[in-house]
Every structure is written in structure tokens, then in C-alpha cells.
Amino acid sequence: MATKREIFMVFFRAGMLGFGGGLSAIPLMHREVVTAKSWMDDEEFGDILALANTLPGPINTKLSGYIGWRLKGFWGMVVGISATIFPTAILMILLLTVLNAFKDKPWVQGMAQGVIPVAGVMIGVLAWDFVWKSKKSMGWTRSIVLIVFSVIIMLILGIHPAILILMLILGALLSPSKKREEQVDK
């Protein structure tokens, strides 16, 4: 049976080694939880991952929180989530606070300017990723219709994205199921 210390170490390692956003930490978690510690089998891990994907919000914290909960109840969950978020949150605060302390120095302003296009590339790649996943799950026609619809609502009519997303959620729940949609996501 797992101790809280072990739970902490597992998610701390997965968090600190997973660069490039939360998703890269998932295979690391899988290796620790399923292969190294045998806390659960492959199938259960897959179920939890699928469930975390179905719900909004960050994926990793749902995984570490739920696995912690299953192993050690409420405090197991708190430990799992804390190990996932706090170490990197503290690093982030330290880094940006130091950078901000020297904000009036021209070279720091230059550094800040230098990372903007990099952020643009990172976000642009993610945007394409979402388009591609959309195409894979519902084909080009429906994806493009929904993209154009989103552009009209948000950019032309200037409606808040929250309202658009609520409309889409309602659409997903209310529209009748069609047979050909059965070959959905992997």
C-alpha cells in the first residue's frame, strides 16, 4: 500500500520532469503508477485518463488528485495535487518576480521582447493541434463549420467566449446522435 510520501514523490517527479505543458507528464505518471508501483492496472489508468479528458480544466491535477484519492482518501488527493502544482508554481513565481524586479533595465526589456514570438509559436502550434484533433474526430466539414461559427460569434459579433462555449456544450448535449459519429476519438 502506498504511503503519502510515496504519492508525493511520484507526482513530484512526474511534474518536474514533464516539460512543455502537462501532457508530457502523463506518460511519466503512467510509468510510475502502473509499471513501477503497480498501484493500478493499465486499464484503470486508461479509464481515469479518459475521464479526466472528458472534464474541463487541467488534466494532470485531475489524474494526480484522483489517484491520490483512490490510494489514501482526501489527504492522498491533497498530497497528489500539491506535488503536481506547488514545486513548479513556486519556480514560476520566483522567476517572474526576479525578472520584474529588473524591469526598468533595457536588457531585461529586451529579454521580455525576445520571448514574445516564441510564445506566439507555442500558442500557434497548439491552435493547429486543436484544429487537427477536431478534423480527426469529426472530419473537415464539421470542423470548418464550427470554426467559422466561432469566428463569427467571437470576432465579428464580439460575444464572450464563455457564452460561445456554453452554446457548444448545449449543442453537444441536445443534438440527436447520428450513427456515423460512432468512430469518434481514439
Place this chain on the structure above:
Amino acid sequence: MIYWKIFMANFVPNILGYGGGPAIIPLLEHEVVGRYGWFTTNEFSEMVALGNGLPGPIATKMAAYIGYDQGGVLGAVIGLFGTVAPSMILMLALLGILMKYKSSLKVQRLAQYVRPAIAVLLGVMAFDFFFNSYEGTGIWHTIILGVVSFLLLQKFKVNPVYVVLGALVYGGVLLGS
């Protein structure tokens, strides 16, 4: 009250962002740049780049910094709570129901229908970042940094830490005038 605002600024994006951390970023920008005016677009893009350069989930790192900037340590904790708690509670509360319907078309369609909207939001955000960079440093620096970082990240799969560090050095040396 500032703590309530910090909570709401994180809660709303995280309860609507289907597709993990990346889906949350543009929604978060709408709140902290657009609605509350706590950061400029440039400051937000720095946060995105540095956040991507550090390990761990992106949404929680941004929540922690936003909370800390606006409300100190307690603000950071509240920002993190607003990010993590709602979906965690949903997951535990709905576990039984969701497990039963996890292969149901409607449940899977939720994430599917929201994806194109997130794609548009991310696309607009990327455009804003490039446009701001163009306004701040001109077209050539923007193109050089954009193309080189794209090749390093996507083609050569270089760890983002090194790409962000490289951009910081490039900026500190060439753009700091």
C-alpha cells in the same frame, strides 16, 4: 474584493476549458488581460513563454503567478484553488455517472464541439503575440525568432527550456536598446 476576483478569473476559464491546460490559456487571457486589466498582452505572453520553459502543468503555473502578483501568497493559493478544485470536485462527484457513460456519444461530443472554438481562440492569441512583437521590435526580429523557435521546437524537438533561454539571451543582447 481581490481574492474573489482572483478566484473567479481562474474558475471561469478552468470550468469552460475542455482540452487541458492549453485550452485554458486563451480563456484566462480574456479574464486577466481583457476583463480585469491586470496584465498587458505582452506581459501575458512572457508568462506563457516562461511557463512553457518550466516543467509541470501550464494552467497552474499561470494561476499561481497571477494570484501572487495580485494578492501575494494567499492570492496564489486562491488562484490555484480556483484552477484545480472545480474540475476535481466534478470528477469525484460525477465519477460513477461518467464511468457508465464514458463511451456515450454525447459525453465525448462535449470536448469535440468545444475544440474548434478553442482552436480559434488560440489562433487569435498567437496572432496578437506576433503582432505585438512586430510593433515592439519590428518585422525582422519577429520573423527570425518565430521561424527559428518553430524549427527548434517542432522539427528538432529541442526542449522548450533551451528555446526560451535562447530567446531571452537573443532579446537581452539584440533588443535591449
